[in-house]
Amino acid sequence: MNFQRVLTVAHKDLVEVVRNKQAMFPMLVIPVGLAVMIPFGIIVMGSDPTMPTSAFGLSGLIDQLPKGILPPDLSESQKMVYAFTVYFMAPVFLLIPSMSATVIGSSSFVGEKERRTIEGLLYTPVTDRELVLAKIIASLVPAIVITWGSFGAYVFIVDTFASPVIGEHYFPTANWYALMFLVVPLLAFLTVALIVAVSGRATSSQGAQGVSFLVVMPMILLTMGQTTGIMLFSTTVALVFAAVLVVVDVVVFYAVAGIFNRERILTKLL
Amino acid sequence: MTSTVSPVTPVIENTHELVISATDLSKRFGSYQAISHVSMQVRRGQAFGLLGPNGAGKTTTVRLLNHVISPDNGEVLLFGEKMTAHRADRLRTRIGVQTDTNVYENLTARENLMFWARLYGLASRERKARVDEVLDIMGLAHRARAQAGSFSKGMRQKLAVGRAILHRPELLFLDEPTTGLDPQASAELISHLEDMVHSFNTTLVMCTHQLAGLADLCKDVGFLVGGRMEASGPVEKLVAERWPGHHVRISLGAESDELLSRARTHLQDESAGISCEIKADRTLHLELPDESFTEGVIASLVAAQFPIRSVVPVTYSIKDLYFDIASTTGEVAA
Numbered sequence: 001m002n003f004q005r006v007l008t009v010a011h012k013d014l015v016e017v018v019r020n021k022q023a024m025f026p027m028l029v030i031p032v033g034l035a036v037m038i039p040f041g042i043i044v045m046g047s048d049p050t051m052p053t054s055a056f057g058l059s060g061l062i063d064q065l066p067k068g069i070l071p072p073d074l075s076e077s078q079k080m081v082y083a084f085t086v087y088f089m090a091p092v093f094l095l096i097p098s099m100s101a102t103v104i105g106s107s108s109f110v111g112e113k114e115r116r117t118i119e120g121l122l123y124t125p126v127t128d129r130e131l132v133l134a135k136i137i138a139s140l141v142p143a144i145v146i147t148w149g150s151f152g153a154y155v156f157i158v159d160t161f162a163s164p165v166i167g168e169h170y171f172p173t174a175n176w177y178a179l180m181f182l183v184v185p186l187l188a189f190l191t192v193a194l195i196v197a198v199s200g201r202a203t204s205s206q207g208a209q210g211v212s213f214l215v216v217m218p219m220i221l222l223t224m225g226q227t228t229g230i231m232l233f234s235t236t237v238a239l240v241f242a243a244v245l246v247v248v249d250v251v252v253f254y255a256v257a258g259i260f261n262r263e264r265i266l267t268k269l270l
Numbered sequence: 271m272t273s274t275v276s277p278v279t280p281v282i283e284n285t286h287e288l289v290i291s292a293t294d295l296s297k298r299f300g301s302y303q304a305i306s307h308v309s310m311q312v313r314r315g316q317a318f319g320l321l322g323p324n325g326a327g328k329t330t331t332v333r334l335l336n337h338v339i340s341p342d343n344g345e346v347l348l349f350g351e352k353m354t355a356h357r358a359d360r361l362r363t364r365i366g367v368q369t370d371t372n373v374y375e376n377l378t379a380r381e382n383l384m385f386w387a388r389l390y391g392l393a394s395r396e397r398k399a400r401v402d403e404v405l406d407i408m409g410l411a412h413r414a415r416a417q418a419g420s421f422s423k424g425m426r427q428k429l430a431v432g433r434a435i436l437h438r439p440e441l442l443f444l445d446e447p448t449t450g451l452d453p454q455a456s457a458e459l460i461s462h463l464e465d466m467v468h469s470f471n472t473t474l475v476m477c478t479h480q481l482a483g484l485a486d487l488c489k490d491v492g493f494l495v496g497g498r499m500e501a502s503g504p505v506e507k508l509v510a511e512r513w514p515g516h517h518v519r520i521s522l523g524a525e526s527d528e529l530l531s532r533a534r535t536h537l538q539d540e541s542a543g544i545s546c547e548i549k550a551d552r553t554l555h556l557e558l559p560d561e562s563f564t565e566g567v568i569a570s571l572v573a574a575q576f577p578i579r580s581v582v583p584v585t586y587s588i589k590d591l592y593f594d595i596a597s598t599t600g601e602v603a604a
Contacts, residue, residue, distance in 0.1 A: 005389055115372065124389045
C-alpha cells in the first residue's frame with residue numbers, strides 16, 4: 001500500500017469538506033447540541049436542589065447503577081450530576097463521531113460520482129485498498145477531531161459547572177481517557193468503513209445517508225449499551241473492548257476494500 | 271495557450287515496441303453488447319485516432335484498455351505486460367487519461383494539478399516545476415489560484431488535459447480533447463500533442479468524432495462502429511484500399527444530361543480499366559488505374575470535341591473514410 005497516495009486522496013477530500021460550508025454546518029451543530037447544550041442544561045438544572053432528579057428521569061437510572069460505583073457521601077443532586085457526567089454522557093460521545101462521519105462518509109464515493117470526478121480518479125495508480133482507506137481517513141479525521149473538540153468543551157463545562165457541585169475536580173476519569181482515545185477512534189473507523197461501503201454502492205448522496213443511518217445505528221445503539229456497562233467497570237475492560245474493535249476494524253476494512261468494484265461504480269452509477 | 275518545445279532532446283528507443291496490444295475484446299452490459307471482438311495494436315510513438323460516432327464504444331474501449339472495467343472476453347497487453355488488477359496500479363503510473371472535463375471544483379487549478387502530481391508520485395521539487403510548466407502550456411497560469419468551479423468549459427478541458435500530461439506519460443489517452451476549446455487553443459493543443467509524440471515518443475490514443483485537423487496528428491486510425499472495429503490501420507492505406515487508383519473530377523463546358531452521358535459512354539468505350547460515374551453536381555467522376563492515365567483521358571475527350579471546363583484530382587480524406595464506413599454500416603455519424 002502506498003501511503004503517500006492514501007494521504008493525498010484523504011487530504012484532497014478534507015480540503016473539499018472544509019471548503020463546503022453546507023457540509024460543515026451539520027457536522028458542527030450536532031456535537032454542540034449533544035456535548036455542550038444538553039449537559040449544560042442538565043448540570044445547571046440538576047444541581048438545583050429544588051429540582052427533583054425524577055424530573056429528568058434519571059433517578060431510576062441512578063438506582064440501577066451498581067452499588068459502590070458512585071463516590072460515597074454525595075447528596076442526591078450531587079449523585080445525579082456525577083452519574084450523568086461520568087456515566088450517562090459516555091454513549092453520547094460514541095454517537096458524535098458516527099453522526100459526523102455520516103455527513104462526509106456517505107458522500108465519499110457517491111459524492112464523487114455525482115460530481116463526475118470519480119472516473120478520473122479510477123484511472124490513476126491508486127489501488128482499491130488505497131482509495132477505500134483514503135475515503136475512510138477523510139471521514140474519520142474530522143469525525144475524531146470534532147469528537148475530541150466536543151470532549152474538550154464538555155470537560156470545560158463539567159469542570160466549570162459540575163465540579164463546584166461535587167466539591168472537587170473529578171473529571172475526566174480514567175475510563176473517559178480509554179473511551180475518547182481508544183474506543184472512539186476505533187468505533188468511528190468501524191462505522192466510517194461501513195458508511196464508505198454503502199457510499200460505494202449507493203446511487204445518490206441522499207440514498208447513501210439514509211442507508212448509512214440504517215446500517216450504522218443498530219451497531220451504535222448496541223455499542224452504546226455495552227459502553228455504558230464498560231464505563232461502569234474497569235479500564236481493563238475498556239482496553240479489552242478496544243482490542244476487540246481493532247480486530248473487527250481490520251476485518252471490516254479488508255471486506256469493504258474487497259467488495260469495492262470500479263466497474264460497478266463506473267457503469268451502474270454514472 | 272503557449273506551445274513550448276522543451277529544450278531537452280529525448281532519447282527515442284525501440285520505436286517498434288507495441289505499447290497497446292488488445293485482442294478480441296468483448297464487453298456486454300446486460301443485454302447491450304457494447305464491444306464486440308475488438309482488436310487493436312498501437313506502437314510506441316504512434317498517434318492513433320479512435321474514431322466513431324456517439325455510442326460506438328470508444329470510451330468503453332479506453333476503460334477496457336485501462337482495466338477500469340474488465341472484458342468478458344479477450345486480453346489487453348500494455349507495454350508488453352498483461353493488464354490485470356494486480357498490475358494495473360503499476361502500469362497506470364505510465365499512463366495519462368483524460369476522458370471528460372470533470373475536475374475538482376472546490377480546488378484551484380494549481381491544487382487540482384498538485385493533487386494529480388502527488389498521485390503519480392512526482393518528487394516535491396519536480397512537482398512544483400512541472401505544475402507551473404503545465405499551467406503555462408495550457409494557458410491557465412493567470413488563473414492558477416482560481417477555483418476550478420469558476421472555470422468555463424474550455425478552461426476545465428484544458429485543466430483535464432493538463433493533469434493527464436502532467437507526469438509525462440508514455441501512453442496518453444485523450445477523449446475529445448479539443449471539445450470546448452476555441453480554434454486557437456485547439457490548434458495549440460494539437461501542436462503540443464504533436465511535440466509530445468514526435469519529441470518525446472509519447473504514444474497517443476485520441477478518441478474523437480471531430481475530424482478537422484486529425485489527419486495531421488493521427489497517421490493511424492481505428493473506426494469503431496456499433497462496438498466493432500470496422501477498419502484499422504494507417505489512414506493512407508485505408509483510403510487507398512477503399513478508393514484504389516487515381517480519381518479525377520471533370521466538369522464539361524455544358525452540364526446537359528445528354529452531354530454527360532455521351533462523354534461517359536465515350537470514355538468507357540475508348541479506355542479500358544476506367545470507371546466513370548455522373549455525380550449529382552453534374553460532373554464526371556473517373557476512377558483511373560493510376561495518375562498517368564489522366565493525360566490520355568483528357569486527350570481523348572478533347573479529340574472527341576467535348577468541351578472541358580476543368581479537371582480536378584480528387585483526394586479522399588479521413589473524413590470521407592469516416593462517413594463512408596458509418597454509412598455502409600448503417601450508423602448515422604455524429
